[in-house]
Amino acid sequence: MFLGTMFTVKAAFVWGCLFLCCPVKACDSFDDLIGAKSQGDINIGGIFPIHGYLEYVNPHKKPDAAKCKAFDTQRFIWLQSMIHTIELINNSPLLPGIKLGYEIYDTCTDATRAAKIAMKFLSKTNSSEHCLEVRCDYTNYLPIVKAVVGEAYSELSIPIARIFNVALMPQISFASSAATLSDKLRFLSFLRTIPSDIHQTKALAEFIRESRWNWIGIIATDDDYGKSAMADFISHAQEFDICIAFQELISIFVGSKQHDEAIHALVSKIEAIPNANVLVLFAKSQVVIKVLKEIIWRNVTKTWIASDAWSISRAIASVPNIDKVGNIFGLSFKNGDIPGFPEYLRNLKAGPGTVNKFIEEYMQLHFTCSDESHNDTMTSNSGLKNYSLSNSLKPASLHACTKVNESIEDINDNYLVQNIERGGTYATYLAVQSIAHALRNLLKCHEGTCQKTFNFAPWQLLEALKEVNFTEGGKPFYFDKSGDAVIGYDVIKWIVNNGSIQFKTVGEYNVLDRKIYIYDKTVKNITEAVFSNCSVSCKPGQRKISNSSQTCCYDCVPCAEGYYSVDWGKCCLLYRVGCSQIAMKPIPGVIKN
Structure with a gap:
């Protein structure tokens, strides 16, 4: 078998040289x-x-x-x-x-x-x-x-x-x-x-963590770009303890009956999953238009995280009533004149x-x-x-x-x-x-x-x-050793100005130190108003009990007598060495004096 393989390769080599x-x-x-x-x-x-x-x-x-x-x-x-x-x-x-x-x-x-x-x-x-x-x-x-x-x-x-x-x-x-x-x-x-998208997905995950969201959905096109971006993003999200409520791949072949049915099923899933109010979307403009038109028709409001493929798309920005879909943040390549x-x-x-x-x-x-x-x-x-x-x-x-x-x-x-x-x-x-x-x-x-x-x-x-x-x-x-430009991203927020959508730069992502910087103070007010977590944070005097395989999903129960929660989910024995100073002050109704 090995001899036959060697002969075939050699023959191909010779013929390749002869028939130039x-x-x-x-x-x-x-x-x-x-x-x-x-x-x-x-x-x-x-x-x-x-x-x-x-x-x-x-x-x-x-x-x-x-x-x-x-x-x-x-x-x-x-x-x-x-x-x-x-x-x-x-x-x-x-x-x-x-x-x-x-x-x-x-x-x-x-x-x-x-x-x-x-x-x-x-x-x-x-x-x-x-x-x-x-x-x-x-x-x-x-x-x-x-x-x-x-x-x-x-x-x-x-x-x-x-x-x-x-x-x-x-x-x-x-x-x-x-x-x-x-x-x-x-x-x-x-x-x-x-x-490379490896930076984009890291930047998006970093933005979501900084916004204190941990329960999100991911949608991507079923092609090399979409599948690669989804896999990289999930990897970074897991590093930041961000849980994935759902992930969906959708065909790039827009317009067929099957594609329309897939869009309808996708939006139904978006509606059905509670608290997943932030959605990351890796897709071309024509696919995004189909998804968001269905979102508008069903009167669904979410916060959307746009990949560079559509973050500054005027085609999407011109869709009637696009402002009804909710907040849109995204990353775009660094601009210049x-x-x-x-x-x-x-x-x-x-x-x-x-x-x-x-x-x-x-x-x-x-x-x-x-x-x-x-x-x-x-x-x-x-x-x-x-x-x-x-x-x-x-x-x-x-x-x-x-x-x-x-x-x-x-x-x-x-x-x-x-x-x-x-x-x-x-x-x-x-x-x-x-x-x-x-x-x-x-x-x-x-x-x-x-x-x-x-x-x-x-x-x-x-x-x-x-x-x-x-x-x-x-x-x-x-170019770096991988052939990628050493250039960062702008963080974009879609805003309505005089009845039309404008793309406002609110921050940037630096690929050298791999950190995101938000310069617009209004962004924090917007992100704090959006709840996209599987469970609410436990109150002082409570601890977490897992209720699913997702680490972000849990129930809150009272700490046992003589214990107090230090980090809003973990109970600590009163006066135990290493406890936070806040635990030194008993709270009436939670622990006894």
Whole structure:
């Protein structure tokens, strides 16, 4: 058996060396796949989930072409921040004499399509057939891009990170936070400009402990992101003696009858469990919208703890009567300002010699006077029916039906600026900046000149990225040994201001000392008013008796004669050495003099 295995491996090795060129062709044409492109001396790849899902002509029958559906405004803004940052760098002295280019694709939030794009990025430079060579050694392999920015979602970053391992292609995500991606034995070339979920879950557990809540529910999506976050959070909660009233996984496939039934059952469980008034929710916006709409319809009020996936979601904040669900706290990635970005969005156009089909689609949807532009939902046979378009251009611009004689390219408004979610947008900016600073070091840029040797391999840029350290917004930026940015979180509280939801920063979490800091004094008043404990605290003169397997659940009974409770649950013998001074003072009716 072992001999046979050895022969098979050796044979595969030989054939891999002989057949060097195996074209990887997609069912889509190249022109269909590409979304935005600008040729440069050095090109950077981009992978973004601009659309919400794929609609197949023959689902589950043929691997044929599919159409991307549900254009998402926020993800479009992320993409534009990448392009704008590249233009900023090209017009700065950071890389003198070098032009950065880009090639950006839309995964349509589909893992299979993401894998196909990853293989496209690994195709060989100057290959007319976009050939992905099969080699034994990729040390000197030169693909069409030197690094890739993306993906947003962990469940998409995980499979493409495996593919990029082949050539150690640097992949820098601006939003994939799953803790498993820190494992450098499995994801060798993955980096991110945000912290790992291991910090987020610790921070959320710390916030709950500081609020003196110990009986909570956890809801997460049934995917890599949700399951990983739930497991990490439960581990931290147990360290802090926080008990889990219930935990539920829910499908990411929004819109099916089964999904709706699962939402109804979930909300029924939320209603049925007493005293669990604080709920932690790890989910994408479209799932959260479904849950909270049902919560509003049933008139249920809780305190919600939002993960970074939805803590500053304008799509959720725009849900009618969202303020009725109760308090919402959450964590968001550290924010910063991108120079000139609002003005760039107000005058959005594809530059000379560039391709940007995403801008064309945005303009058509947002500035065309049509029923489709005003629809709140799109229907599909893919199982994602009634995909929320809260983030997908709702409503169309007021200019759409008034400036009928003007070219679409000449119309613009403030819509995109008003919908910037700064966390992911700024993290995208940091991803591009980190690549540029790594290139500056790799190409030995000094006194206005750089080495014009562009035939370096991706793994060489990866080594430079690991050592990058620059200042942005007055703070140092660098990656730790796991490839995670050493950057913290903002603590967010949703407030109503002039009839609309605002995201107020009330504190922060520092990943270095792993502590949470609340600066807004009103937060304590809010958290103290919320009771989310399995049992009430025992009174002086009482002790705890466990009534379940949960340590947070107990009954309170009087201490025996001659004893007094020291720590609101444990009785202590009067005058016993080690008792608190409070026990030295007998209380009438509790112990005798």
